[in-house]
Amino acid sequence: MAAVVEQPNRDRLVQPALHVSQETRSDIDISHRNPKMHGNAIAAEPEKAFPPTMDGADAEKAAPHEQDARHLGSSTDEQEDEQGPSSPTLPRARFLMLGTGLGFGLFLSMLDSSIVATSLYTIAADFKEIHGINWVALAYSLTYLSCPVLFARISDVVGRKEAFLAAFAIFIAFSLGCGFCQNLQQLIACRALQGVGGSGLYSLTMIIFPELTPDHQKPYVGGIIGIVLAVAGVLGPILGGILTEYASWRWVFWLNGPVGGVAALVFLFTWPEQKYLPVHDKRKWAEVDFLGSFLLIAAAVLIVFPFQNSSADVNEWSKAIFLAPLLLGILSLFALFAWQFYSERRWHGERAAAIPLVLLRNHVYAATILNTLCMGFPYLLSVYIFPNRFQVVNGQSPLYAGVMLLPMLGSTALGSAIGGLANGNKNRLFETVVVACIFMLLGCGLETTASSDLAIEPKLMGFLVFIGLGFGLSASSSTMIAIFESPIREHAPAQAIIAQVRTLGGSLGIAASSAILGVRTRSALTGVVTEAQLAGLGSKVSNLSPEQWTAIRTVYTDAFREDMIICCAVLTLALVCSMGIYRRNRPSIPEQEQNRYREERQRKETRDSETVLAEDTV
Known part of the structure; x- marks a missing residue:
């Protein structure tokens, strides 16, 4: 009877261990995150406890079952470490529809970064202004590159859905506004605000898509996103040419209304x-780093602005209008990193x-940032200057100038797909x-x-295939690196x-x-050529004399060659930066994903333990 009297307390200690194997992963998390309960279980483990009705023989029979239960509970913990928190899988049809909405958001935002490439000279002719026309692009x-991080942080506060819909609303509203503008200044202002919405669509799609994709399909997310970026970036000039030639350049912007609304x-x-x-x-709103976001936006805009504005004057680079914003941008960049170091020490990364x-x-991630910056430079530059070259040098229509980018479109999509497939299981991101x-x-x-x-040189079309293939590989691999090399909390x-x-790299290229x-x-x-003739290059080429026409073609070709030489220098730097992506003993893609879940779980356990200890101290 003495043994029976002592058993109830021990029985209470055994039952949770037996019950662990039947609980969900979230319940296991709760037990692990409570140091008090975890500590009691460990302290009681050396004692052999059995139900009060057991005799010695029954106890011996029960012991293996108890060990199995404990082992099963332990293996459940290990599974969670390896696979991360389990959640129901979204039905395939619904996931495809949601992915369509996300994909069109990303597609439209990227499309509008290049769709005006074949419309610029038509817009300039309509408004009779050639200087400053590149500001439409x-x-x-500038705003497209300035706000992605801010939108990402806002989505941490209000939720992914709400932030994405807000970005869509801004994008659609100012797209329609662009179509109704009556002068170049209004168009530039609306384009800037349209870019704010576009940046949200861009960054939030890159965040939401991987988060909702089943784990076994995540290695292919980079390829899918790369294909969307490729198709949108190259299809933009083609679609812009079609709308400009057969409708009006205003439909380049109005198109976003119905398509974006449905998406x-x-x-x-x-x-x-x-x-x-x-x-x-x-x-919480108080946790959002608004000062850091402001400094990031200021650095991006102020560094790009003087280079674009310098096209207005051959001696501009020595003037205050060039030097002042450039220096302010560099100072903003230094201030940003100084603030980030202070913020980390002050709030310990919270x-x-x-x-x-x-x-x-x-x-690996830091080198990818530098590499992506350099790779964006020649890609977006190419998307803009090739249609302009086909129109001005080769005398082609906006539509035909856009169609000439089709080889680049196909090869970029192919490169994105290859990048995703090559890294589906084994980690070949460095080589990619x-x-x-x-x-x-x-x-x-x-x-x-x-x-x-x-005459158009066919070889130029073939060379575009190499540019597109390279960018496709880069887009998919950089997206995958951002997924697998970042802590879950900072994804x-x-x-x-x-x-x-x-x-930013593309904007610097333009x-x-x-x-x-x-x-x-x-x-x-x-x-040689008047201001009016320059302003009408897109629609009045036939009014130029043969001598003027030859002079213009020569100037544009010389500028084109210089652009490509600079692109080669930037890409050489990109190749050097890519060496930083190399890592010895690289884990496979699934192993890397498991490591992310394990690190996140350890971080949460440490945080919760500190919280409990603080409460106990109080």
């Missing part, structure tokens, strides 16, 4: 219930930093990035052989930063090309 690019509704009505959503820490330093301490740099470097180098002949800013630097063309135009065409 750059205004969108937003599809996204809204297919957004999953809470049980299908991944669990991530909810942020604040939603604009640029989490934990990401930059990972040499290196090959991407080599392809783009080869393509840009070969493009320097272009001539000023009126949103990790994707947003990659998106931001890619666009600005550099604009500056080069502006300098060459003013030095070689002053007194």
